[in-house]
Amino acid sequence: MTKGPKGLAFVTYDRPQDALAAFGALNGKPFQGRLLHIIGAVNRNNSTATTDRAGTPKSLKEQRSEKRRAAAGKEFNWGMLYMNVSEGHIS
Numbered sequence: 001m002t003k004g005p006k007g008l009a010f011v012t013y014d015r016p017q018d019a020l021a022a023f024g025a026l027n028g029k030p031f032q033g034r035l036l037h038i039i040g041a042v043n044r045n046n047s048t049a050t051t052d053r054a055g056t057p058k059s060l061k062e063q064r065s066e067k068r069r070a071a072a073g074k075e076f077n078w079g080m081l082y083m084n085v086s087e088g089h090i091s
Contacts, residue, residue, distance in 0.1 A: 007034075010041060 013019040027038040058066075 011022070013022070023038050026036050029036050
């Protein structure tokens with residue numbers, strides 16, 4: 001109702017089985033009047049983010065653009081088909 005921050009927390013566990021137990025016990029349960037939604041996090045320190053030649057991380061837009069360029073020509077693109085009409089004949 002207040003449109004204020006809802007809160008976010010990161011919790012790490014030494015053992016994976018402890019994390020799974022906490023997930024099973026707390027996911028979907030109410031806490032201080034709110035429903036808990038537990039989502040697994042991604043370790044950004046070991047991410048596979050690509051960098052440019054200067055060593056600075058590339059933006060998500062740049063990474064997606066590179067993936068599109070790499071995939072170009074590997075799939076049949078129906079949008080590239082056209083018909084050449086010359087002198088009333090379709091060729």
